[in-house]
Amino acid sequence: MIIRQLQDTPADAWAVQQVARAAFRDLFDIPAGEPDDDRRTVRQLARTRHLVRSDPGGCWIAEQDGEALGVALAMRREGLWLLSLYAVLPRAQGKGVGRLLLDRATEYGRGCLRGMVCVSPSPAAARRYRRAGFTLHPAMALSGPVDRAGLLDPGDIPVHPGNATHFHLLDSVDRRLRGAAHGVDHEYLLAHFEELLIADTLAGSGYCYREGGAVKLLAATSKRIAVRLLREALARVPDGVEARVEFLTAEQEWAVDVGLELGLTVANRGYLALRGMRPPMPYLPSGAFL
Ligand SMILES: CC(C)(COP(=O)(O)OP(=O)(O)OC[C@H]1O[C@@H](n2cnc3c(N)ncnc32)[C@H](O)[C@@H]1OP(=O)(O)O)[C@@H](O)C(=O)NCCC(=O)NCCS
Known part of the structure; x- marks a missing residue:
């Protein structure tokens, strides 16, 4: 070999x-x-x-x-x-x-100094990462049809579609939350995911990508903005498509609560493996771009 x-x-x-x-x-x-x-x-x-x-x-x-x-x-x-x-x-x-x-x-x-992996439910994967020095944070996933009756929103934080002119803003949010920007990965994410949503107010900023029913990556400078973005992303999941949000550690209870309000089911699923850092918050990682 x-x-x-x-x-x-x-x-x-x-x-x-x-x-x-x-x-x-x-x-x-x-x-x-x-x-x-x-x-x-x-x-x-x-x-x-x-x-x-x-x-x-x-x-x-x-x-x-x-x-x-x-x-x-x-x-x-x-x-x-x-x-x-x-x-x-x-x-x-x-x-x-x-x-x-x-x-x-x-x-x-x-x-x-820091490392991050979204870990599948494979016991072999968990063994490999732990033996490589990562801390395994058990994770949850939310899934199911969105109960639209729960979507009435005060709408006091504006959310709008994003584009490449927002990349500096996204990088700033990520540096604050996890000490590192996504940089060139935003070009890929914008090209391959259905939409990018932005909240940028005097009280704070955040963003989120959605692809079909999946909320793929969400980062915000406050829980309030994160909740607003997640609710907006779930509201935009097409009718008849199941929503899915993955790799939620206990730090992301704000997101679990949004999911439960909107009728999603919570279950255990894999881990977020980290080295040299705590789980960023409020933050939902992308499995492939973290
Ligand atoms: C995770 C994966 C890449 C590891 O590759 P691999 O070639 O099987 O890895 P290795 O043989 O080097 O190591 C696997 C270890 O897990 C152990 N293991 C395998 N199955 C296990 C099980 N069911 N329970 C506990 N340990 C298990 C093996 O004994 C070995 O440990 P050791 O080397 O200390 O004895 C591979 O199993 C895989 O592709 N899994 C499915 C996809 C996946 O989950 N990828 C990871 C995404 S985060």
Whole structure:
């Protein structure tokens, strides 16, 4: 087996996609015949190309006889190390491939004082991250149809759609909350997610991305603004689509309360793994861009 850096090619992006697809289908018991979500596939291929360009030293693939067995995509943003994707083919799991890949990915984070990973419910993943020195914060997920009767809002904080002219504002909010901006990732997020919502008032600022029913990333300088943004994002989930908000640690009770008010179901799901930092608050991470 060899472990090599990923290259910015369609073939490498496709290999990453195939490994991740097999690993997560196995983890979540998704039947083989269930079709792929084309939009998500396009997003995932583009994510790999984006990260290989921004962080070539953080993107690794394990191969045997030319076949991809496992992948790890890590990034560095202003002293914060983040793991975007980590997966090994089901038949190759439990043999140390994941450990070798995580070693390469964490080596790339050497010199970063802080680290963040959104962890799947896989016991093997939890073991790997804890052994790599991360603190595992148990997380919740909210899901279900939005009860629109609960959406009556005083509307005293204006929320409007965002665009690339807001990137400096988003970076400022992130630096305050987690000590590091998302930087170039906002170009990807704006291009691939359905909408960006902004609240920018004298009392504080915040933003949030929504893709279909999923609230993907939310950061705000106060709980009040975060609540307003989450309610607005959930109000904009299309009729008939289930809402989903993931990786909520106990610090994000403000979001759990919004979800419960709007009829969503709360359940345990995975962890937020952190090193050298406490969970940012109020903050809902994106699984892939954190
Ligand atoms: C997480 C993952 C990438 C790890 O890759 P891997 O090649 O299986 O990892 P390794 O073999 O190096 O290590 C797995 C460890 O978990 C342990 N393990 C495996 N299954 C386990 C289980 N059900 N309960 C407890 N420990 C388990 C193994 O014994 C091993 O520990 P050790 O090396 O200290 O003995 C892989 O399992 C995977 O792709 N899972 C599905 C996708 C996923 O959840 N990705 C992580 C997203 S955050």
